[in-house]
Amino acid sequence: MKLTDKKLKKLLREHPIPVTPAGKEEFLKQIQTKTGGIIMKKRNLRLILAAAIVLISLTMLVSAGAIAYYYRTPGGLVISPDGAASSDITDTSINDSGIRGEGYHIHTVTWAEADGQTTLAVWAEEDNLEGLTAIIDGKEIPLIKNTFNMTGKLTGYTTTDIAKPSVFTLSCTNPPFSQTISFTPEEIMAESSSNGMILFGSAQGNKVYIGVNAPYFLDSVLSQTATIDFVFTQDDEAIDNEGNVYSSVKSASNTDRETSLMVWQEYELPAVNFITSLASKNVEIMFNMIDACSNGTAISAKIPVPENGETLTGSWELLGCDGFSYVLDSVTRNDDKLIYTSADGITYHGDNYTLAADNSYHSAALAVNGAWSEVNGGGGDETDYEIRFDSGVIESLADENGMLDICVYMLRIGFIGNWHLDFGE
């Protein structure tokens, strides 16, 4: 009898994995203790103790109305006093991109506005910085250590006694340091012209972040080997961070999976220069993603081998590991070459979603019998795929029915998005 989806669902739901209730009751007992939940567990004792401190501090700060809106770009740690849900809430580690010095390590400096109040926050690894001060327009404003430690790893030093800062000096007496911090007033967002991808940029302090939110690629990008290259172009010429023409390509492989934004490249440069050189100009960003579907999860199709000079037509669907499908609709033999075509190009599996041809391109490599080699495997552009074989081996690779097993081995997608960087005031 066939195991249908309905039967399988019934089977699994009627026979759940047994769990004992003791763990739940013990956990409940511990989080309801007077201390607010200090839980002794085998691992992560430090985080658990930090959680207890957070619980107490959160209660105090909320009741005192002292919690403000903390936002860190890119992605975000967001707490809103009115408790609005946000998918940006995360407890992940913050990218280590801050200011380093002997005896201190500033990860991020942020400001945010909510309810008519501006909060400036300095996030540091050290919880013992003394005399941390923001000097804005000649006025010295002390930053107070905030016991509300969002990540369990960083300490926040904050003040709400400021107007929205643009450029200010961050200074400290112990350890002694002084650093100029500049903010840009806007986070720049630009939506791509198709395919639902969002390319964005954010300049904060002396860092500029360039990222892409590309849900269609998330699965493959995060489960396979992938690289993304950013190339800035202006007026069809490639430019570098300073606005100078160049031809090299920057590459990055960062992902911050736990936020809603994928940060692929971080450029450390004076934000002012970037703004000055590219303000109110259109900037194109092109990225390429190479995704190796070599872990065997791609689904192949059996395709007949034509006679030499013959073209066979059909509809053979290949499913790549990233969810994209390729419907091959003809195969032509030319001696030891097989040329497969796909009139529709890439479609998104199940949705017949086609990447727009005018601002994207792709190429793929096809594998034969699950294995790709430079000879018995081949690449192609959006509609044509060519596989070259050693002389005389095609028939030996085919099965008893004269079919070759063809699957997608590698996928490369380039996409061009248009940005308009406008920092306003």
Place this chain on the structure above:
Amino acid sequence: MDETERIVRKYYDDIMRYFICRTRDRTSAEDLTQETFLRWIRYARDLRFPTEQKRRAYLYTIASNVCMDYFSSHTQTEPLEEDIPAPESDGELAIVLESALAKLPDPQREAAVLYYYSGFRVKEIAQIQNVTVSAVKSRLKLARDTLRQILSDKEGLF
């Protein structure tokens, strides 16, 4: 009963099953379950959700992130290549199913657990796993095919 206790009582077992399936280690599953609810308390307890379903989906998103942190510091062991015995009684069926699920690659296993055990819709699973709807459909299809292969020759199973 306060809201935290209600959430824990309602979802603890399901989250625990989720981690048992993903880690294949009950001891770690217990720790990760508690870590999930600690993170809930830390970051999400005061949030307002329009529906209970959205609250549940958010809890599972936290669980999924907890699991990723766990995998990034622990090497996943592949299940032994051994036959799954046919259940001799109805009570053993759950263990047989657990063993079958353990043979799936992790993304498929997670999708299958969320869909079949936890009853999430495909769109919700896409949000939890942070992938597209079509990717979830692919994973479920592949999981189903594999499970069908493993379970279909078990005498008297269904």
